Amino acid sequence: MLKETLDNDFILSNEEKTEILNKKNDYEDARASSIEALKIVQKKRGWISKKAIYEIAKILDISASDLEEIATFYSQIFRRPVGRNIIRYCDSVVCYMYDCEKIRHFLENHLNIIIGETTKDLRFTLLPICCLGNCDKAPTIMINDTIFSRVTLKSIVKLLELHK
Amino acid sequence: MKKILRTSETHPLTWWLNENEDVVWIQEYKKNGGYCAFEKAIKTIKSEEIINTIKNSGLKGRGGAGFSTGIKWSLVFKNSSSSVRYLLCNADEMEPGTYKDKFLIEKIPHQLIEGMLISALALKVRRSYIFLRGEYIESENILKKAIFEANEYGYLGSNVLKSGLSFEIFLHSGAGRYICGEETALINSLEGKRANPRFKPPFPAMAGLWGKPTCINNVETLSNIPSIISNGSEWYKNLSKSTDSGTKMMGFSGKVKNPGLWELPFGITAREILEDYAGGMKNGLKLKAWQPGGASTDFLTPEHIDLPMSFSSISNAGSRLGTAIAMVVDHTVNMVSLVRNIEEFFSRESCGWCTPCRDGLPWIVSILRSLEKHQGQNNDIKILEQLCHHLGPGKTFCAHAPGAISPLKSAIKHFRSEFESGLSRSSIISVKSIEGIQSNME
Ligand code: SF4
Ligand code: FES
Numbered sequence: 086m087l088k089e090t091l092d093n094d095f096i097l098s099n100e101e102k103t104e105i106l107n108k109k110n111d112y113e114d115a116r117a118s119s120i121e122a123l124k125i126v127q128k129k130r131g132w133i134s135k136k137a138i139y140e141i142a143k144i145l146d147i148s149a150s151d152l153e154e155i156a157t158f159y160s161q162i163f164r165r166p167v168g169r170n171i172i173r174y175c176d177s178v179v180c181y182m183y184d185c186e187k188i189r190h191f192l193e194n195h196l197n198i199i200i201g202e203t204t205k206d207l208r209f210t211l212l213p214i215c216c217l218g219n220c221d222k223a224p225t226i227m228i229n230d231t232i233f234s235r236v237t238l239k240s241i242v243k244l245l246e247l248h249k
Numbered sequence: 250m251k252k253i254l255r256t257s258e259t260h261p262l263t264w265w266l267n268e269n270e271d272v273v274w275i276q277e278y279k280k281n282g283g284y285c286a287f288e289k290a291i292k293t294i295k296s297e298e299i300i301n302t303i304k305n306s307g308l309k310g311r312g313g314a315g316f317s318t319g320i321k322w323s324l325v326f327k328n329s330s331s332s333v334r335y336l337l338c339n340a341d342e343m344e345p346g347t348y349k350d351k352f353l354i355e356k357i358p359h360q361l362i363e364g365m366l367i368s369a370l371a372l373k374v375r376r377s378y379i380f381l382r383g384e385y386i387e388s389e390n391i392l393k394k395a396i397f398e399a400n401e402y403g404y405l406g407s408n409v410l411k412s413g414l415s416f417e418i419f420l421h422s423g424a425g426r427y428i429c430g431e432e433t434a435l436i437n438s439l440e441g442k443r444a445n446p447r448f449k450p451p452f453p454a455m456a457g458l459w460g461k462p463t464c465i466n467n468v469e470t471l472s473n474i475p476s477i478i479s480n481g482s483e484w485y486k487n488l489s490k491s492t493d494s495g496t497k498m499m500g501f502s503g504k505v506k507n508p509g510l511w512e513l514p515f516g517i518t519a520r521e522i523l524e525d526y527a528g529g530m531k532n533g534l535k536l537k538a539w540q541p542g543g544a545s546t547d548f549l550t551p552e553h554i555d556l557p558m559s560f561s562s563i564s565n566a567g568s569r570l571g572t573a574i575a576m577v578v579d580h581t582v583n584m585v586s587l588v589r590n591i592e593e594f595f596s597r598e599s600c601g602w603c604t605p606c607r608d609g610l611p612w613i614v615s616i617l618r619s620l621e622k623h624q625g626q627n628n629d630i631k632i633l634e635q636l637c638h639h640l641g642p643g644k645t646f647c648a649h650a651p652g653a654i655s656p657l658k659s660a661i662k663h664f665r666s667e668f669e670s671g672l673s674r675s676s677i678i679s680v681k682s683i684e685g686i687q688s689n690m691e
Contacts, residue, residue, distance in 0.1 A: 111419045111421075112419075112441075113459050114440065114441070114459060116440060116441035116442070117439060117440050117441040118441065119441040120423070120424045120438075120441060121421075121422075123424070124383075124422075124424065147441075154442075154443060155441060155442070155443065158426065158443045158444065159423070159424035159425050159426055159444075160424070160425035160426060161383050161384075161423075161424040161425040162424055173384075176590070176593075176594075177345035177346070177544065177590075177594055178345045178346055178540075178544050178576065178587065178590055178591050178594070179345065179346050179502045179503060179576055181587065181590040182503055182504060182578070182579075182582060182587070214384065214425075215343060215345060215427060215594055215597075215598065216343060216344065216345035216346060216347065216348075216544075217384060218342055218343075218347065218348040218350075218351040218382075218385070219348060220345075220346055220347070220348050220502040220508070220574075220576070221348060221500065221502050221508035221509045221510060222508075223502065223508075227384065230386040231386075232387070
């Protein structure tokens, strides 16, 4: 559906460059700012393309393959285009006892995708996540940057409506 | 349910909380005596004295392993190989079932900052990092603001309280991997590498972040420091009802009436927490099993519920205190399927460095999946037990694998019949028992 070629004309904006260079100062070694740099770029673009890897590596003065290694290791860095809203449902042990598997099935049916996929209209991407430290208010889902507690199938439908 | 009366004499961590449990910002924190411990330390106490006070207080790391904080500090202090040294606050909380560090950061961020300042003073550290879990967005915003406030009030920066000393705290947020919570993996991750654990020795106290002496402490551990400095080590020891000093954030989640988190003295029994604070099991549900401190701790049974919550008593019962944030399993839950969920987590989060962990955990998951569907092969339980052996302590590079098999091993021990009932009838009849590990994936 979405091709990597979409991003062939990638260039880092000045804003992104400055933000990355600022972050570099927090560390003794530029490599340490790789994760932050990836996050800075991902914040605006949604994901990290191959071209983005090369551009970020250049500004950090590290090899692209080193950066690639980081980008593929951490679960919050996306290497494929994602939807406008990222839904993560907690599938760890406490939420499990509060029927998170039902939540997952519901989301999959409702959005007509399976875990890891993005809806055709690019509105949602569905991902699992481990314990969000919200177990006393299980079950938990996170949409973009916000954690929602004690969700029910009904409240999830409402939440989805709020995210266009 | 018991209501806790929090006072500074009895609740070193949480007495700061206001009625609504809103964030305690710097003005309120200072109004109640916040940063006094640091001011006392910077004016009068010497490094050695601070370290001795912490050592004598008996404070143990609150991240799960429970190593003496004072001893850890003195190892870093004694290492004179470099004048540059680092303090890292481990705020990468991701143990399933655990929600204490987030609470402390989001409610009383300055207590953590003050704890870090005192540690940095004792260890002669000028730069420190808080390694915060990436998904904790709320915590990140609160910490950013608190660090900004501490800067404004002159507690951070190049000339702290005009003493000539300089301290900086940098906030580093992760990008999602459970293994980053392991000390040496955390260092690798902070340096911008894959979060594979490092070979020890050298320990971080000798060669840690960028090869420099490094001290890594958990959020809850550091949050205890200010009150120990204010009130002394004897006071701290006496807070406890057991041989472990002080108080601990403890809690219960799962199907209890009032899941939550409370600051309680070590030595309080699990039953007291469950019944008096968590309100007991939800109506109609019976306690079947519980984990004392996170997904990597062994299951205990109702028979153990009167045990005091302390490092030694829980370990004598065959489990670990871990994070002391406990979880109950009720009688309606099938243990095979619960353990399958836990093992899926560990398998997903293996860093992949060593074969037993990388390949063994998915194997365990696949066996548990077939047992869950009552399609297990005759030898499956035996294979699981052998895998537990091959992933046990000392067999892999870090504690991820032993932590992963703890719930499995204990579940087989206490609830073997549930595993047995996952074997398919036809397999019991048709497959002859064959010794040794073999694939169940035909
Ligand atoms: S035990 Fe697992 S997590 Fe630890 S180093 Fe080996 S593969 Fe990585
Ligand atoms: S298990 Fe889901 S938030 Fe902790």
